[in-house]
Amino acid sequence: MPPEVRAQEEAFAEQQLNALLPESLLSNLFGSGVFGIGGAIALIFGALAAGSEYGWGTLKSVLSQRPGRLGVLLGKLAALGLFLLLFVLLALSAAALGSFAVARLEEAAVDWPSVGELFRGFGAGALILLVWGSLGFALAVLFRGTALAIGLGLAYALAVENILATLPIEGDTFERIRKATLGENTLGLSNSFGSPFPEGFGVPEPLVEPERAVLVLSAYAVGFVLLAALLLWRRDVT
């Protein structure tokens, strides 16, 4: 093997190893797509949290007891939110444990990101999961069940988002549409922690700045919750 190729391979391996160390904890976690998959899982849990009551017919039993409709909605959202926050905490803890183990095995320095950066990572992960979870929740209330909500939600998350991201269409209008999608904003926020891949590895640059992504994702989360609240408040329970 020519020495320059060997040198390139060694540099690449070193870059990959560095991406696994504690100092790259957040870029590794967000760049590996945990919150992309996590978003889909959050969507499913959101749909299950709201839709199961329709499927079992238990919504009428619950609402006939005492709590108001909005009380039930807020309770379920609080439980879903708590569950998703625990999921983020678990993902962060698992990633930290893994990177610590790699650092020990490789006898590398254990340099953690700053506390502020860790909090920012926790907040970003929570926001991403909450927005996808609230989408699943709103879809389940809209369709009064889990199956259609999960089916359509995953079709959007996995198919529509990918098609929009990869279609070779140029132009301001299409770019504005892409900038408004959940996936592009999730990517914009995730990539603000850096990429675990070496430069020039072909990872597309996000269209959305992280600050804008936070605002857009927050607006989506609030919108989905309001939609679910409005539907639950207004519609008959049959």
Next chain:
Amino acid sequence: METRGLTKRYGRRITAVDNLDLAVRRGEVYGFLGPNGAGKTTTLRMLLGLIRPSSGRARVLGERPGAPDGLARIGALVESPAFYPYLSGKDNLRVMARYADVPWWRVDEALMEVELQGRAKDKFRKYSLGMKQRLGVAAALLKDPELLILDEPTNGLDPKGMADMRALIRELGSGERTVLLSSHLLGEVEQICDRVGVVRKGRLVAEGTVAELRGREGLLVRAEPLEEASYIAARLEGVEEATVVDGTLRLVADPERSAEINAKLVSAGIRVSELRPAEQSLEEVFLELTGRETV
């Protein structure tokens, strides 16, 4: 509990409940009768705030339907009982007790009232239809409610279960508690209810005590020749009306006069083979009122 002009429309064509005026007095057991699709369940759901009326108003225990303060004093079983299939009967009631904000020990009491304590730890999905129904009634009883709304509570019960449920409902309604019972089992309603309301196509077509609904007293006569018997009977003192129905003569008259009427018919040469008080059953009244639609 009172409704005024309560109406529920689905689109322009379907009116499930049409301008319904209903009043259930405190402490009574009120039977709510009607054929399938008459609007009974829709009305009950509106009283619980599960369905919003298109127009009209309702007050339940002095509150608007669905108000938490009102629901805290109402126990309800509407249509089929629905619970979490992966939880036991007891755990389901615990969940409902937390929603209702009632003490945990009420769960055991409610289970005992419906005699389900022996199977309380089994998963709800393993329950028979009758057990599910009893758990639904137990959930309705959790709050020791002032108003009990029961929609077809004997559905799925075996004859003994039905008899037990009737006894339970009678007991529950014997004190201060008000019971609104929707049922298509007319014998059940006849035995239990103080007053009855009959709905047809969303409208209240009759209301009163069972005795009132059965209407005027009368006599049933089998005699020959029938037409001549009818002609003579119609002219007898104390007989308000005489009609021939299905080969029998029906007289609107005080049953106390049956001996006198019999004597006069016989003396007029009529051969009387049967003469007895004719009492319309609630079922006959119901079928008359609802146009023999499916019960």
